[in-house]
Amino acid sequence: MRNEKVGDVQKLIIAALLGASLATTAVPASAGTAHRVDAAAGWLARQMADGERLETEFGGVKYPDQGLTIDAIFAFAAARTADDYADRAIAWLAKPETSSAYLGSDGESYAGAHAKLAVAARVKGKNPRAFGDVDLVAGLKALQAPSGRFSDRSQFGDFSNAFTQSYALFALGRDAQGASYLAASQCPDGGFPVTFETSPCVSDVDATAIVVQALRTQGKPTVSALTWLRSKQQADGGFPAALGGSNANSTGLAAQVVNGIAAVRARDYLKSLQVGCAGVEKGAIAFDASGFDKATATRATAQAVLGLTGANLVTLRSGGPDGAPTLHC
Numbered sequence: 084m085r086n087e088k089v090g091d092v093q094k095l096i097i098a099a100l101l102g103a104s105l106a107t108t109a110v111p112a113s114a115g116t117a118h119r120v121d122a123a124a125g126w127l128a129r130q131m132a133d134g135e136r137l138e139t140e141f142g143g144v145k146y147p148d149q150g151l152t153i154d155a156i157f158a159f160a161a162a163r164t165a166d167d168y169a170d171r172a173i174a175w176l177a178k179p180e181t182s183s184a185y186l187g188s189d190g191e192s193y194a195g196a197h198a199k200l201a202v203a204a205r206v207k208g209k210n211p212r213a214f215g216d217v218d219l220v221a222g223l224k225a226l227q228a229p230s231g232r233f234s235d236r237s238q239f240g241d242f243s244n245a246f247t248q249s250y251a252l253f254a255l256g257r258d259a260q261g262a263s264y265l266a267a268s269q270c271p272d273g274g275f276p277v278t279f280e281t282s283p284c285v286s287d288v289d290a291t292a293i294v295v296q297a298l299r300t301q302g303k304p305t306v307s308a309l310t311w312l313r314s315k316q317q318a319d320g321g322f323p324a325a326l327g328g329s330n331a332n333s334t335g336l337a338a339q340v341v342n343g344i345a346a347v348r349a350r351d352y353l354k355s356l357q358v359g360c361a362g363v364e365k366g367a368i369a370f371d372a373s374g375f376d377k378a379t380a381t382r383a384t385a386q387a388v389l390g391l392t393g394a395n396l397v398t399l400r401s402g403g404p405d406g407a408p409t410l411h412c
Contacts, residue, residue: 120391122366123357124162125408127155127384135171137381149176149185149196153203154385156401160206161394163403173207176200177215186222187237194233194243197223198250207401211254223251231260232279244277245290249297253396262301265294273311288315288322292336299340300397312337313345319355319372320348330371331356331383331390338390346393353387360412 132138137152138145152172159165175181185200187193201211201219211219227233233251234243248265252258268279274286275294291312295305315322315337321329322337331353338349356369368387370379388394 119357119366119408119410120162120388121164121408122410123368123384123388123391124158124164125406126358126364126366126410127158127381127388128165128168128407130381131155131168131172133171134168135175140378147181147184149181150199151382151385152176153199154382156203156206157394157396157399158385158388159403160399160401161389161392165405165407166401166403167405168407169207169401173203173209176203177209179216182215182217186217186219187235190236191238192222192226192236194223194226194235195247195250197226198233198247198254201254202250202396205254206399220255223254227251227261229260231258231262231264233261244279245275245287245294246277248279249293250396252297252300256397257301259301262298262303266298266303268294269308273307275308285325286311287325288312288333289324289336292322292333292340295340296396305340309341313341316341316345316348320352321371322349328371331368331387332370335383335386335388335390339393339395350391353391356383356387357410360410365410365412366408 130137131152132145132147136147137155139148139151140146153176156169156172159169176185182200185193185196187196197219200214201223204211204214204219212221223233226236232243233247235241245265245268248261252261252265255261269275270284270286272286274288274291276284277287277290291308295308295312298305298308312322317323317329319329320334322333323329324333329352334349334352338346338353341349353368356372358364358367358369358375362375364375364377364380367375367380368384369375370383
């Protein structure tokens with residue numbers, strides 16, 4: 084949830100999710116099952132409220148989560164299934180009350196949200212310049228500084244980061260200033276930080292993976308970043324976040340950009356996290372090897388599907404059959 088700024092309640096949710104320990108249930112992710120990407124996407128589809136949106140729970144209350152819903156749209160497109168769920172999701176996102184809560188209103192305007200929603204619109208074959216009643220491209224360009232950085236306009240502060248800048252490049256295509264600013268944020272060790280213009284520069288697996296994908300679209304070199312990223316692959320094949328060990332979220336991002344044996348090992352790790360026939364939540368992908376936890380599995384499944392398919396957010400397009408496939412046992 085680091086790639087867009089979404090409002091007061093959701094900021095609290097972000098803090099709670101990133102700061103909480105990852106408690107697990109007694110149902111383990113099952114190894115040795117017949118792994119299926121479409122079953123993972125099908126499980127994700129069945130989590131959607133009213134078949135149209137994903138929600139995040141905070142303090143016992145569920146709130147619509149536009150960013151996570153977009154992640155699901157990407158997963159459905161990558162898995163080539165659940166297209167009817169993606170149709171309903173993009174229609175929900177186009178509603179003025181939904182988009183304004185995400186993009187900002189009353190003087191608020193969030194760069195990451197504009198960029199990510201513009202990519203989602205394109206994936207679903209919609210025009211990002213006329214999405215509902217919003218020109219997402221114009222809104223995004225209005226948030227670009229002369230330096231090339233895309234920043235939030237908000238009384239709560241600027242939450243833009245490497246994800247914001249990367250999604251902006253996915254959304255706009257060639258953008259020399261934006262690409263140069265992003266490339267210049269590289270740390271001395273070759274990786275990329277989440278937060279810009281801080282000292283010391285601290286490389287991050289998630290940020291480096293998304294930046295590599297973005298810079299490739301701009302024709303920028305990524306060899307040193309990929310070298311740093313591969314150096315962070317763990318013995319189990321997974322990739323770690325800033326704190327902790329291997330997890331599906333970081334590995335899903337990294338698996339989209341690494342190749343060769345590193346990609347094979349990363350995808351094998353993701354497959355090992357899929358809940359198999361012994362579990363209730365068949366097809367879901369757990370956050371890590373400690374077991375299935377529904378609070379983290381939704382986002383983990385969405386990002387794991389992208390890694391398992393090697394999805395490219397520039398060329399990704401929606402399609403495939405309707406419905407929510409299950410894992411046949």
